[in-house]
Amino acid sequence: MKVRIGAIGPPDSLKIIREVVGWDPRIELVEFEYFGSEELPGIMSKHRYDVTQWIFSGQVPYYYCLEKDLISEKEALFPPQHGMALLGTCLQVMEEQGRFVSKMSLDTVDGDIVNSLFSEYHLEKISFNLLSYQRYREYDEIIDFHYENVKSGRTEVAITCLLKVYLALQKLGIPCYRIVPPKTAIKTVLDLLVSRALSQVYEKQKVAIVGFELIGHGENLQKAVYNFEEQQKELEFELELLQIAKKLNGSLVNRGSGTHFIYTTQGDYELLISERPFSQIANEINLKTSLRFNIGIGCGYTIHGAEQHIQRAFEYEGIEDGRKIIYVDEDGISTSQFGGQGNELLPNNSLPAFWNQVLKEHGYREQIPLKIYQYIKLKNIPQFTSDMMTLLLKNTERNSRRILSELEQMGLIRVMVEENPSRKRGRPKKAYELVLEEEK
Structure with missing residues (x-):
């Protein structure tokens, strides 16, 4: 099985990513060129769920998408600018300038990396005016930083990690060089993305148990007359659960005492709630049968694990009011009310524009x-x-x-x-x- 990975970056970065992917038969690469952050919302809104994971060319597009909620940390990574890429760019500067260049302006790269690298190789004669930053900065700020440094004579050349900045400085007549992600860093990131994607596939195969517990069932059985109407409601309740079991590709098991379990997989459960919230399904059953019931959902890597989690769900304080859905897995407990969204909705509940x-x-x-x-x-x-x-x-x-x-x-x-x-x-x-x- 190939992992479908989306790559976002300028053409030169995508070319390097493409070369690295060419060594890895596990990956199917889907490329998206961009030149400025303003293009990212359009790309991500249209293609976010067309791939399993994303690799960004650098920290600026990655953190831009992260802060705009266009992507999550679990969906994407970017290759860090390793020191060797900077060292190689500096050698390129010397070669093309035909002389020793001692003063340079540099953006994006962390100052600790710069100091450590040039100290290790005894290159203290090269000084950098740094614009290091976390997450991302506006392009105009970075362009102004390099322009002012070179024009004032504080630096001789500019080194940038951003294609848009590089092109703008060239138009302004500023001697400028660009750092591109090194292949070793790209290879490391791609390996992490593949591992993460395969882990997600494994997650979809987890055992999921959806449990329904009728409230007051024991009291009904103890009545002198267990009337026909109450029996009919419980039969209708079981028929509704059978329909849910079919949609979940699961098996319905009557555990006695008004408790029913549907055994399915995490993937089938997510597929069902991608169509409509589970709270909505519970409300419909409640309206059709006029019965009160609790819902517990337990997920685990084994049946035993899932059963332990659903037991925790039914023991959760406050579930007895008959209006809560309790979801338990290895990460803990989450709850929602009937009619609420909780953690049920998946982001991908629509078709691609095409x-x-x-x-x-x-x-x-x-x-x-x-x-x-x-x-x-x-x-x-x-x-x-x-x-x-x-x-x-x-x-x-x-x-x-x-x-x-x-x-x-x-x-x-x-x-x-x-x-x-x-x-x-x-x-x-x-x-x-x-x-x-x-x-x-």
Whole structure:
């Protein structure tokens, strides 16, 4: 399985990232060129969930996206500017200037790295006027910093990590050089991103137990007459849970005393709540049956772990009011009220703009394509078949083939593998993958 990683940076940085990825068969790279921070919101809003992880060319675009909530720390990294990249750029300055240059202005790179590196190699004769900063600074500030230093004679040349600053200084006639991310740093970051992505796939396979506990069930059984209406409500309650179990691709188990567990996976649970909050599902059951119940959700890497977590959920103080959903996993406990959002909503509950446009042009309802798209993305499935879609959509093999054929004709999916019909009897099987943007 290949990990789909998005790369954001200027052309020269993307070229180096592309070269490093060429050594790693685990990665499928998707490139996005940018020249200024103003382009980042458009890129991220359109493509954020088209890839599993992101690599940024440097700290400025990374922290810009982080502070604007365009990305989270769990989704992206950037290669730090290692000292060797700076040392190599300084050698380039000497070579091109044809003389020893002792005074330079430098942005972005941490001052401790500069002092440590040049002290280690006894290069104290080279002095830097530094503009080090955490997170990101506006381009105009950085450009003014270098311009004023060179024009005033405090420095002879400018060294920057930012392409936009480099191009602006060149237009202003300032001798300028650019540091690009070193391949060793890029390789380290890509290894971390691949490990993180594979870990996320493992997370989707965790055991999830969704438990429902009727309030007052024991009191009903102790009544002299357990009337028909109460029995009917509990039967309706079980039928509702069966429907949820089907959507979760799970198994419903009656644990007695009015308690029911649905055994499923973390990925299937996330897929369900990506369509609508679990609190909304609970409200609908409550309205249909007029029964009060608690909901506990336990997730773990084993069945035993998940069962321990759901036990903690049902023992949580305050759950007995019949209006709370308690979620427990290795990270702890989170709660939400029926009708609230809690931690249920996933960020990716819509189709990419390209899919929306194509479906609209063909007058095709988005409900089934949305379900297929979300399932494939949540499960991180590189290729899928009609058999898989038959299980997902709960329909016939023939209908699944028809739907996939329609999506293929619209250019939303494409055939990757087709079995040789001469080797097997019957219709050859096709394996598909998603098409995330229009192919030129």
